Amino acid sequence: MNRRPTCEDAAPREADGDPLVQIGLPTGTRSTGFEATRRDVLSLMGFSLGALGLGAGCRAPVQHAVPLPAASIEMVPGVPNLYATTCGACSAACGLVVKQRDGRPIKIEGNDASPLTGGGTCAAGQASVLSLYDDGRLRGPMWLGNAVSWAEVDRHIRSVLDARGRDARDVVLLSQTITSPSTRALIDELRAVFPRFRHVVYDPLSLAALREANRRAHGAAVVPHFLFDRARVVVGLDADFLGTWLAPVEHARQWAQRRTAGTDRGFHVQVESGVSVTGSNADLRLAVAPSQIGAVAVALLAAVTRRMGGDDPGSFGAAGLTQAAPHAVAIEQTAEALVRNRGEALVVCGSNDLPTQIVVAKLNAVLGSVDKTVDLAHPSLQRQGDDAALPALIDDMNRGAVHALMVWGANPVYDHPDGAAFRAALNKVALTISFADRRDETSAHVHAVCPDHHFLEAWGDAEPVSGHFSLRQPLIAPLHETRAAEESLLAWAGRTTDHRSYVRAFWKRALYKPAAGAAAPDAFDDFWERTLERGAIDLPRPPVATHAFAADLEESVREIVARANRAGGDHDGYELALQETVGARDGRHANNPWLLELPDPITRLTWGNVASIAPVTATALGVSTGDVVTLTTETGKLELPAFIQPGQHRHTISVAVGYGRWAAGKAGDGVGGNAFPLARVANGLRTTSARVTVTRTGRRARLSPAQTHFSMEGRDIVQTLALAPSEHEHEHEKLPDLWRERLHGAHAWGMSIDLDACTGCSACVVACQSENNIPVVGAEQVRKNRIMHWLRIDRYVEGDGEDAQSLHQPMMCQHCQHAPCETVCPVLATTTSSEGINQQVYNRCIGTRYCANNCPYKVRRFNWHNYTANDDFPYNMTSPLGRLVLNPDVTVRSRGVMEKCNLCVQRIQLGKNQALLQRRPMADGDVATACQQSCPTGAIVFGDLADAGSRVSKLLAGRRAYRVLDDLGTRPNVGYLKRLTREEES
Amino acid sequence: MRTRGIVFGVVLLGAGGGLIARGATRIGVHQGYAPEQPIAFPHKVHAGDNQIACLYCHSGARTSRHAGIPSASVCMNCHSLIEKQTTEIQRLKEAVQQRRPIVWTKVHNLPDFVYFNHSQHVVSGVACQRCHGAVEQMDRIEQASPLTMGWCLGCHRAEAHVPTSTFTRVAANVRNRPTPFAGEDCTSCHY
């Protein structure tokens, strides 16, 4: 029996999540005591049905309907509302449109109106709605570990803040980069209130070197705004800009705009040590040890300047460079491409190493990228952290120079190499406050925890890129006794304004007036409403003043060359490279089961991180996948299972950060190992690499992979095509068909997936999980190959050297018109609908699993256990609070039932119904599936194949279209566009 | 003598089996279910005698999958003007004053794995009475239709001019391939 949450369940008492269903006598009198959720009742019915032969009757549960006491114009039960807001999952602050159903946000979508992201999202963003209903969140403020009222905690804090010490000693606000203009203004106001107020900013993954390089080179310490869509040639140096780096959604969108531009398709070179999402999509990928990234940059600069004239770094020592030699050919080729496309070239570098960044700045300057593809005048406002600040702060704390410390949106005890020192130093501060939403590694050791709202409960704004503003509005009243951090700060500063009016006032004062000028000074209310509705807006900002490149290139080059030669000297040593992954990111979402169970697009592993080792190195070390190895650097030690990774640089061990939390919550604690302490802060900059020694422990770990075999076995599964059409390119011949052509009704729904645009970022996987109530099954079940995702992204690898080629392929139900599953189901639980959808009827399924056996794509998922309301699976579907995220339009499947992708049929039905209500025929684009909506690169296109004019029809008629396992004659309605390949830039 | 016994046994068996089968097919069918309500609201008076349109109170039926039960505030639109007082109206007003929701007992229950959208049917011109019966004559609301899948399909097929009897339909299919229509898809209601 299946449960579909209905508006009755979610009516006024939704906050405590207790469904208003009770079993009792049909007369409506409530039975005494026995309170049961609907699924209990229905399962009871199931049993009594089974026992019918014994004459056992069965009694329907009495259901209640509870209308709102007073009717609401906005909220009609059963009708979803969409509100624009701003994502808070990371500092990129993408524009969102959140689907709110019966008063609760249930699905996150990208905001098509956003000038930056244009409707895309990332996996973490998609999953952030689940964090709202996280049981681990604090229910209210705490003082010295006890739950107290806001009044009390404020009294304590005020008493300390107003104490005499504040004049002598610092009041410090420690946070990660804050992109909210109103909050930045608020912080400035605090300086007036507290004489010795300081705002210390740090980022777990820092770009301080990039900003410093730009200060020296162009006189502006900024993170540039990169414009990948304007670049025909992109060279990425150790920057996973499509997966995790800076603003991945925006970058991916820009990158794809260029890549899908037909013959004008750009050329993308990636230089990195471990395999990243970005590297796996590059046209040319060079595996290079972290210590050699700078060397490659120098070699590239030398090759470019040789072609273009100008001061050749060869003259000051690049000639002595030996380490980049293996890649000489590729570097020359890249330089050639860069020079030919100067002005449309872009070199991005994620390395936090100053000399390297200076060389890269020089490269962009030489290639004329500045102000074309590298926008310094309107820079990105992310990653403003100062790596030297936190260690300095720790010293101040130890010296007793800090009176009060407020930690906001940061978790240094976990994500900083000096975390232990920081934790110790906390005791030296008179008052420590945290705004964390849970008792995490840091907030567990502070005096006062003043939990901030989840961003879906909060007002706010953001300016991720200078001049791009977006607004945040609450989708639901705060679930718990939380308070916006800004409001707390205002309260302690003696102000009584609430956060909403503060933001509103700031926008009127600082943004609207300058923009509107005298034109319409009092039309602000319309402006505010419009902006709230739209979500984002561009407003003029004064450009940052910069000058032409003027940095000491020679010094940087000499340093790089010297270091590179030193490091490259010993070939038996190994280097560690820390990397972010699309699921874990910097670890702030560690308690989100959707992200923990999201298979990493590269390793395809869930629930934990590993030490990625190149095959040759693994042989040398005598380890195989699953062997636990100890990684020892001068700052730390970590035991992790080894994972053999083709494409990995042979002297580099890559480890994902963001795992190994110990106070994240029920789901996230103890998953993987924390790699942050392995790298240190070296001369004022946080490094992400270090020399490392690898030793075998002899123990084995049990990984939880979603895929165990990466070779295509020579089968035509992911097909590629030369960019330039060749004459001996055989036409796709029509295969003979033993079956009669299937007739379809008004529509024939189908989908096209562009393998050239798909980066594997996995936003669609989480979007699908969120839209379709797909359960989380946990590490143990994933290990047993029972992951429930309807949409998976297969990864195939060709070759096992450093030049191994990765191919990503989203795989879900192909909606065969001659479906193998359909013919074998004994009870017609799966059939093909009149509109070409292979429909799965949960309540008809008796669970023979014959369909799954006969599915050549292996996309069917069986409910091996009851994953809802089952304490063996303590994830969101088990907790009354977590269940609020469920989509009421999709049945929650029970055990013993087969399920799979149904092309978001609930969205199709909604689209059809809306067309009906508006008395018009359906138009192409009326319906977007969850995966399509979330895709930042627009790789997925859904539509009506019966309409020859629809986008999907056109795409699937093109030369790149093909069907997977076509020769089986399954006639899928889901088609793929071949990935384009280019050997070299021609 | 013996043969008569056998015949009797057979008849008895057949009859018993038939009854059990019939009973089995009625499991979970609550036609005629008419529970007491917290406030004895007479549809007869409102929809019947006073001719109030269904959609005035059940406005959701026009736009939503749920017809919705009107908030007490909607009731007060009229009852704040009408002097007539009964104990039932008194209860209503108390609820409004205390801003406490009225917990009505749902009469028409579909299984949770069935998706039914009111607006789709209302806009397509299906009269409320077609499924809910002569509500305007009911004092206490009662489930008039069986609300079984077969009952739904009967109407869907009739609308699509497909024979509703199994055997005629089978016969038709033998003659020529029927063009499929969405109304008969599983996913019209199950997903």
Next chain:
Amino acid sequence: MSAGTIEPTTGAPETLPATRWIEGTPSLHRITTDISRPMEARPGRGWWICFAISSLAVLNLLGMVTYLFAKGIGIWGLNNAVGWAFDITNFVFWIGIGHAGTLISAILLLFRQKWRTSINRSAEAMTIFAVMCAGLFPLIHMGRPWDAFFIFPYFPNQRGPLWVNFRSPLVWDVFAISTYFTISLVFWYLGMIPDLATLRDRATTGIKKLVFRVLSLGWNGSQRTWSRYEIVSLVLAALATPLVLSVHSIVSTDFATSLVPGWHTTIFPPYFVAGAIYSGFGMVLTLLIITRQTMHLERYITTNHLEAMAKVILLTGSLVGYAYATEFFNAWYSGNVHERFHFINRATGPYAWCFYLMVLCNVLTPQIFWWKRARRNIPVLFVASILINVGMWFERFVIIVVGLHRNFLPSAWGMFYPTVFDVGILVGVFGLFFTLFLLFIRALPMIAMWEVKGVSHG
């Protein structure tokens, strides 16, 4: 002595002695008493030990199935790649076992094979018990037996009406097996009526007498009764014969009609029928060797019987071996990349050991029966029969699991590792089977007295 005269040789030509299906010349009364002994005497220690063990296994089965229904089939080792393993393996295995009985009683009856007389009864009983064991699995492998009734096409139903999918082999499995079970049961019962009458007359205690009187349907052994009886037997035999072939052909379509490499093969029906008869005789052999020793029926279940069965095993075993070879040939000859990979994987993949075990047991073992001395050697026969049972179980396991665990998309490959519940239920079902059989040999005449008397020489 005068030349040119030839003396005619006199004397009758040598004649071969007819194979005797009973040792010695026991009187008819002796036959009755011998065969009734197990039912009338108190069972020996051997019987009690066997019964204790097997009924323990049954208890274990009950416990595990209950837990299965409570928790779901997640407690098995199945997964997204391998949706069937021990469950359907056991199902096909037991259906196969269930083939010997009806073959012996029906087909051999039509062919007037005398040697069937002393083994057909127990073989039929075995059939019925085996089919009962087999029928268990389709039910429990869904994990939700209370929804199993969906698989029967019944009318009226509230759903529109909604029928079953007549294209699905699983539906036909239900029809085939239930039919086969019914016919076998009737045939078995019918064959027992004269003996039941004998027992009725021998019965001492009132309750026993009553039971046997009811069961023997007032049999009076008159000439008229006998002649009608013979006719009915022949008619039923004629009805049952095609079923022997149809049941396993239909079971084989569970695989043959799918598109899984290694399943999608047209030779499956004959191949499965041969395999079924093969495994069926293997099991009959095992059971009879045990019972004739423990119940001291060597006189009636002679080595001649065993040898005859050994010959059938040799034939069907060779057929099975031929089928294996054909599969490999077709895979190579088809040139289909998936087919080819499947059979390479079958012989070299992670489950290769199962494959070689299966070849060893099913193809090589029976070859020993080319030698008469092996056919008549009880220990050899017994070991061989055990090996055949093991081999035939693994044949089904190899077909099912190896077919599923690595097919079209390498990204979806997986492995199957059995859990304690997989193994426990396998053991438990064997327990169920033997428990039923042990009860049978205590309660009913395990040799058809009246037929044995027909071939006796006393």
